[in-house]
Amino acid sequence: MKKSYIPKQHGAWAMLAVPFLSGMFASNPTWSHALLFAGWMLVYLFSYPFLQWIRTKKTKNYKNPMLLYGGLLIPVAAGLIWIEPLIWRWIPLFLPLFIVNCYFARRNRERAFLNDLAAVIQFSLMTFVAYYVGNGLDWWLAAELFALNVLYFTGTVFYVKTIIREKNNVRFYWVSVAYHTVILGVAALLFPKWMWVPLLILLIRAFWSPRTHITVKRCGMLEILYxxxxxxxxxxxY
Structure with missing residues (x-):
């Protein structure tokens, strides 16, 4: 079935790309980044049916996509390690967070906030890997971009929940607005000048969009633009 191959979490594609692009452009873009992104995308595509299999135990539905994406990942990963032999050292940072995802999948609680947060941190860690592949030297800069990604995508988790699962929860709505207000203040104090501009727009989004009864589809399309x-x-x- 097609739905076994294609992840349903459309917002995850932004989390797949934004940290990677942040780390790549903050360092020195190389051809190795193309292979890294291909591997990163295959990891995500493999993890989707794998987590669904853990949740449902429906081997028949998810065996083929796991074999497909896993089979494609092996040569890509081998090529990447051949080009960047020490890149495997980053893997231990991802594993504990993926175990958290497996835990919540097994209990059919994939929408839990802690599960979302683990995914956000996991995706944001790619900032460091892409920066490493680009031979970046300023690791404080990489850490700053990592923090920015975590703050941004955690805010997106709050916001999307106010559109879908918590759309009638007034308290959660104000928690989302408060969070976006706090990260705007953090950006104004700690991040370079003008970085507060997109975070201000995201605050306005968090305040206004849930009041408009925006559809899930339109919400997803706008998130791409954001x-x-x-x-x-x-x-x-930067």
């Missing part, structure tokens, strides 16, 4: 704006601002500022 992600592009965040990446563009990072490129300009």
């Amino acid at each position: 992600s592009v704006f965040v990446v563009a601002t990072v490129l300009i500022v």
Whole structure:
């Protein structure tokens, strides 16, 4: 079935790309980044049916996509390790977070906030890996971009929940607005000048969009535009 091969979490594609692009452009883009992104995308595509299999135990539904993506991942990973022999050292950072995802999948609680947070941190860690592959030297800069990604995507988790699962929860709505207000203040104090601009727009989004009864589809489409704006601002500022 097609749904066994294609992840349903459309917002995850932004989390797949934005940290990677942040780390790549903050260092020195190389052809190795293309192989890294291919491997990273295959890891994500493999993890989707794998987690669904853990949740449902429906081997018949998810065996073929796991074999497909796993089979494609092996030569890509081998090529990447051949080019960047020490890149495997980053894997231990991802494993504990993926175990958290497996735990919540097994208990059919994939929408739990802690599960979402583990995924956000996991995706954001790619900032460091892409920066490493680009032979970046300023690791404080990489850490700053990592923190920015974690703050941004955690805010997205709050916001999307106010549109879907918590759309009638007034308290959760105000928690989302408060969170976006706090990260705007953090950006104004700790991040370079003008980085507060996209975060201000995201605060306005968090405040206004849930009041408009925006559809899930339109919400997803707009999130792509917000992600592009965040990446563009990072490129300009950094």
